[in-house]
Amino acid sequence: MVYMLDRCPREDSPRLGAMTLHPEPGAVPRARRWFRKFIAPYNPACSVDDCVLMISELVTNAIVHGRSDGPWLVRVEWFREGTSLRVEVHSPGFPANVRLRHPDADDAHGRGLLLVDCIADSWRSGPSRFGGTVVSFVVADAWPA
Incomplete structure (x- = not known):
């Protein structure tokens, strides 16, 4: 199997969906x-295109920088928290390795977190509850109050 989806979150959970x-x-x-x-039925008022761009960057970073001695997976989860949308990307590796770079104009890489920093209302990185690293972003006012 290449991926797994959680399309039916519990009603008492803020999680809207997940994929591995x-x-x-x-x-x-x-x-x-x-x-x-899977976000479409929730009718977010935020730019889904912006969210997709940020997810692309974080999943790419997870694939490029994730480290494990054995087989591993990338997990993406998205949550509704009041009027905000939070997206988490989990991967193996050390949380201390996540840092915002300011690449030179001729650098071919290093702009992923910079894009997330510019588009999201906030972002963070740290230890994942699954082990390894989580990088997440929040889009405030993703839904009307």
């Missing part, structure tokens, strides 16, 4: 496609 992806190139477009599909 193998760390391969096809994971990024798959994450974009499935997030679009």
Whole structure:
């Protein structure tokens, strides 16, 4: 199996959905496609395109920088918290390795978190509850009050 989706979260949970992806190139477009599909019924007022861009960047970073001695997965979860949308990307590796870079104009890489920093209302990184690292972003006012 290449991915797993949780399309039916519990009603008492703020989690709207989740997906688990193998760390391969096809994971990024798959994450974009499935997030679009499963966030649509919730009618967010925020830019889904912006969210998809940020998810693309964080899943790419998870695949490129995730580290494990054995087989591993990337997990993406999205939550409604009041009027805000929070998206988390979990991967193996050390939380201390996540940092915002300011690349030179001719650098080919290093802009993913910079994009997230510019678009999201906030973002953070730290230890994942699954082990490894989580990087998350919040879009405030994703739904009307």
